[in-house]
Amino acid sequence: MPSEKTYELNGFSLPVVFKDGVIQINGPEDLQRFLSADIDNRTLVLVALIKSDYLLRTNQALAIEDDSMIVEIWGHVYASHFAEALKNLVQMHLIEQMADFIIHRADTIDCGERDKDNNRVFWDLLSNFKGLILEFLPNELKA
Template sequence: MDKVYELEEHKIKVGLEPQLIRVYSNAELWDYLDGKANDRFELMVNTIKADYAQQFGKTLAISNDSLIVEILVHVYCDFLGLSFNRIVKIKWIQALVKRLLKRAEVVDCGEKSVDSNRWVWDLLAGNKSFFIAILPKNLNAKDIKKH
């Protein structure tokens, strides 16, 4: 089921399923994170996980840091790809990047039993601060992301 969470005056779209959440990387999410990713990621993840527990009667078996890193890396890749396509005007390369970006628009975060790469995000979770530090402080969502 798709949900929209009103966080800090931003509407964050998330899908909830058993053992899985889907976070939509769109302009609203980018604006929400802009310059305040550390605090706002915590609020977002805690809100989603609390609602998940209420909906399904159990906690989502993914650590906050693992969720944050997975979402953050997808958002950052989305940002880099869109920025790249604004600079590189070679049509076939832009088409390839657009196909890759489609995969980054919805971040599927699943528990280990349904997400074969959960171990990667769990491994990287200890470096959450690094990933937050390299996220641009100004994502320029209105200029780059048109959803």
């Protein structure tokens, strides 16, 4: 069932892979730049498009709440951004290795349903604090 679609949004190419109960967003650099302005609305638009296409491709709704998926995307985008900044700030081998691990994990954005993604409970819990999380995110991400 895996298939792929590339969304062209605001001049950015955002490839998404559709799997059974899981979507994977590729192109972390373009995703960061896409979210660099109006992060709340742009993330909402992307999630709505992905979920709509998932339904069209599988005849089933993706069983992930919008806010949970939004917060997970933010978690990946900002974790990668923070780790890269840390790596550039502290020039120690152990810190660089840890930052590389975070960057690699954060750049793989797999949003899965509860039975496919053991982190879904974590993102579902954090989604209750979406508004508060948004307050702490910068208005513009320097990608």
